[in-house]
Structure formats: structure tokens, C-alpha cells
Amino acid sequence: MGAKRLAGRQRGVTLADVALLAQVSEITVSRILRNHGPIGADTRERVMAAVRQTGYVPNRLAGGLASSGSKLVGVIVPSLTNIVFPEVLGGIRSALEGTGFQAVIAVSDYDLATEQALIASLLAWKPEAMVIAGLDHTEMARAMLVGSGVRIAEVMEIDSQPIDLAVGLSHRQAGFDTGQYLLGRGYRRFGYVGHDWTSDHRAKLRYDGLVAALAEAKVALVETCRFEGPSSVGAGRDMLAQILARRHDLDVVVFSNDDMATGGVFHCLGAGIRPKQDLALFGFNGLDVGQALPTPLSTVRSNRFLIGKTAIEKLLGQRERPEGREIIDTGYDIITGATA
């Protein structure tokens, strides 16, 4: 009949309340809620009714403590406003779907000290695995990760040795291939427009690879321009204007990523410079914006979704940390586009 309104005041419904109402023991309720062990059909019915009636919500803190397993996966990314990381998270979510695991996302703001603090904070929740963007950590952070014993995937790059598992692509190689591609297309007077790489050191790796490719062909980078801040469309636009003011003879400009390159295209459109014909532009990432441009961006597609998905699949596939390290190359493709 009428639900009792005053019941369950303040301190919530517990397993004991449900058990009492359903006339079974707590453990039976617990088993039913977790589909664990054999349960009589009528008992299950009765218990589920009691759960519904009381509006019982399990307490995962208690559950996790009792079973020493939280069903949590810690994830640390440097940013969420750089769209590549939400895309990695998309892959993670997709792989986590239906496993009963839940991701806990933390953002380090491209700061290793913050990252270290977040690692400590996340480990305190006893996650069953961790996914971290990048291979670069403080010594303390690395020690905590190693000491935790949980499986660790370091994602996005594979240019140095991971703690346990690395999933991503070689940014140095991508930069190198960019150089070779552009050289192959006949470009010789290279400019580079980048952003702050003390924080985004993968951008630096790509730059290094690019320079190495050019060096092999005895071609020098004519001019370089870096924005002291995070990458953005606006910064790319301004920096291209700046580099072009300094040098009029460039035939190609390589950008640190697609955001910057999109800004570059905007500058060209505003200044009456025809992409490719007058000046070639090249990005990195293969973002949707760049491909929707009137002149689709020539760029390198990194497989962000796949990176996240693969990392989780591998991690959950083997729960014990293995002896050796593993490195998975998710590769990349050069997109020819219309700007180079």
C-alpha cells in the first residue's frame, strides 16, 4: 500500500535492511545482486522486490573494501580540451562497455607534478588498472606505479620504454615520414609552426623526426616559429602570419598539429594565399575540422580511438603484470588532403 515516507531517514538503506525485508540473510542478497552462486528463483524474486521497494543502492566502498577489488580503471590525460584525448577516452569507454569496470578520469594539465599527485590519488582507490598518456613521468610517479603492482598502460607514444605496456605510435617516425612525404612532393623551403613543447613533448618528437628527414636530404628548416602556449586554432593563425612576415620564400609550412594547421589555413583564406598552390600546409592528427575545410588538410591520422580501445583490451586480457614490457604500434596514415 502506501510507502512509508519517514522510513530510511538520513543514513541510507543497507544490505541488512533489504535482507530483513526479504527474509533472507545479507549474503544471499549480496549474491543475488552480483549473480554469484546458485540462487532459488523464488528467493531471487523476493529479494529483487525488496531491493526495488527500498530503493537500495549498494555501497561500493564497502564492497570494494571487502573484496579488495574496486572494478575501477584509473585514467590520466593531460587535457580534455584537446580533442584527441576525449577520443582516446571514447576507445577506453568502448572497450570497458559491459565489463563492469568503470573509468575514473583525471586531468594533469600537462604538468608532471600534477600527474604525480593524481597517480597517488587514483591509486588510493585501488584501481585494477591504470592508463596514462605519455611515457614521461617524475621518478616518484614511476616508483608509485611500479610499486602498485597494477597493470599500467602508457598510451599515445612508443618512442621510449614503458613500465608495462605502451600503446600508440612513434611520433618521431611520424615526423620523419612527414618530412619524406613532403620532400617527395618536391617541397624544399620548409617552415615550421609549433606550440609550447615543454608540455607537449610529443610535438617535439615529431619536430625532431621532421628535421632528421630533412637533414638526410640536405634540406634545412628555413624558419621556425613557436607559440609559447597550448596549441589552438587562433595561435596557428597568428603564428603563420608571423612566420610569413619574416620569410616570403617558404613553399611549405609544417604545423605541430591540426589545430595549429587549421589556423594556418584560416590565415591563408583571409590573406588570399591559396593553400598548396601558393603555400603548402601540413598538420598532424587527422581531426574532423581539418578534413571539413574547403581545402582538406594534408596531415597524419593517428588512431586515437584504437589506442584507447587496445590499451584496455590488453590490460583486462591479462590482469597480472607480466614479466616483460610490451609495445603495441597502432600506426598512422598520411592523408594526402588538398593542402600539400
Next chain:
Amino acid sequence: MGAKRLAGRQRGVTLADVALLAQVSEITVSRILRNHGPIGADTRERVMAAVRQTGYVPNRLAGGLASSGSKLVGVIVPSLTNIVFPEVLGGIRSALEGTGFQAVIAVSDYDLATEQALIASLLAWKPEAMVIAGLDHTEMARAMLVGSGVRIAEVMEIDSQPIDLAVGLSHRQAGFDTGQYLLGRGYRRFGYVGHDWTSDHRAKLRYDGLVAALAEAKVALVETCRFEGPSSVGAGRDMLAQILARRHDLDVVVFSNDDMATGGVFHCLGAGIRPKQDLALFGFNGLDVGQALPTPLSTVRSNRFLIGKTAIEKLLGQRERPEGREIIDTGYDIITGATA
């Protein structure tokens, strides 16, 4: 001297281990780690040394259970790839900084059933507050939220009644003001390009407001075109092409948001249509991309960061759920731009 390597094998270091090593009771260690209560300087020293030596990481599951307070704030957003939500999260993180609270982010994919499941899942972690995008939930979801007793902020929109606290802007009003603004500029032949609003019903509210403003001036929406899917730059570009193929006499097109509108600008640039002179374009959100365009987008700036920040500040300002509901309008500004 040498640290014992074999110690602490498998099941981690606990408070008891640290206490033993530091020759104090567990509670003393606990107090020191939480800066709680008076502690002698030498004791603190000794304990901290023991913590360092053992590499102790507190178990928050146990801590939370014992103190029935997790220091967690649950956050549910429909998407992370739509940049506005990461921006809200930025505000949330900023307000959470230094409070000891941590946000747990979950993504509903614009699906109310998923949202309901996430609410159940997050409540199981006994968060001390919840932030949810939107006012629209399943009945069950609403019941769980109400029943939980925790403070709830529903963010982004304030067009209907919240459970506890709403922080955002009136999308209907924003749409209305958009209409009035454009009418004031002399536009009379309106087109609308949108995306799937069964999922994004705030876009629908803005549309309704727009239509209402036009109706007041006895102006009709000449043509409408909606993409059956999430908003994106590419979709905006294609849809504008499509609507222009159907009608050649439009003098302004209103887009469901800046992503779509940016795509619209791209189409214009590719098709030789001069924004504003030949066709006015109007967006919503005030994203950076739109403002970096050769012709900065005319749009409405919603204050996403402020929304997140304000929600958390209010929530943590008063931990008990108050009697009445509160609605905070973070407002918006019309950005004149160069496209309308």
C-alpha cells in the same frame, strides 16, 4: 640499513605497518596523514619517514567507508567530444582545486537510459555531490537522485525546474534573442540548419525561442534542414549546401551551434559565397574555432567554464540539500562577429 625487499609482498602496506614502524598507534598515523588534530612535531617526522620508507598509499575505500564520506563529486556529461563539456569540466576542476574533492566523470552519450545507469553507478560510490548536464532525466533517475539525499546541480540549462540547483542559461531565451538580434539587423528570410535534437534538446529549445521571436515579428522560417546525427563541422557544411540548393533566396541561416556554423562558413568559402554580404550566418556557443575564422562567427557566447565553477562552489558552499530549489543564470552575450 638495507630496505627489506621481501617485505610487503603481494597485499600492500597498511596503516598498521606504518604505525608499527613509527612506533605509534594507527590513529596517529591516520591523523597525521589527514592533518587532523594536534600532533607533536617529532612524531609527525617519524611517521612521515615511515610512510616514505614503506611507500604507503592510503586505501580510500576503507577511509571512505569508515568516515562515510568519499570526497568524491560525481559528474555526468553527455559527451566529451563536444568541446563545451570539457570546458564545463574545466570550471569544475578549477573550483575543486585545493578542496580535497575529486571529480568522477561519466559520459552518457546523450542517452537517458545510460544516464540512469550511470547515476546508479556513481551513487554507489557515495559521492558528496553530483553535477549532471541537463534537466531531463528518466523518472527512475530522478527518484534515485532525490532519494540519495546528496546535493545535485543540474547544469547548462535553466528552462525548467531542477531537483535542487540549476546553473546555466535559458536556451529558449537565447534563441529568442538571436531572432530579435537578427531581425534588428534587417534580416527577413531565415533558414535554419540543425542537428539531431532528440538527443540535444537544448538545441531544440533555442530553435523554439528563435521561431517565437520571428513569429512576433510575423516573419516565418523559410526553410529548415536538420542532420540526423550529432553536430559536427562536416555536417554543418553539408547541410548548408543542401538548404541552399533548395532555396536561393535566404538572407540569413541560423545554425544549431558553432560547430555546425563553422561548417557553414567552410561551405561558403568553398562556394564563393561571402559571409554576411551574400548570406549571414549565426551560431551558438562562442567557440574559439569560430572566432579564429577569417570572418569571425556571429554567435552567442555561453559561459561554460563559469557554469562548472559556479555549480561546484554552490554545492560545496552548502552541503545539506536545502528546502527550496535554486536557479542561477550565468547568462550569455551576443557576439557580433563578421558573419551577421
Next chain:
DNA sequence: GGCGCTTATGTTAGCGCTGTCATTCGGTGG
């Protein structure tokens, strides 16, 4: 010199679950 007060530390009981090891009960086969 005993009262109250502050500072520093300890003891005791759980928080709400789940792992482990019973226990009960109706078949089953030798």
C-alpha cells in the same frame, strides 16, 4: 596543591560489505 585547560596520544567499535567455511535438505546409487 588540586582544579581546569590544552595538547598529544591511545582504545574501542564499528562502517557495509564479501570470502570462506559450514549447514541443511532432497535426491541417488550401491
Next chain:
DNA sequence: CCACCGAATGACAGCGCTAACATAAGCGCC
């Protein structure tokens, strides 16, 4: 007819921590 089995359920201890209430010691003060 009884040892034996599997299916269904329960009793109990304890996960690792912290709130709440002691306890102990030092200090000023009338």
C-alpha cells in the same frame, strides 16, 4: 539404508580505516 552429492542458504570474521570517546601529561592559577 546410508554414505555421498550438489543446490541453496547461512554464520562469522574481517577488509583498512576513522569517529568518538578515553587517557595522560604538562601548565598556569588562585
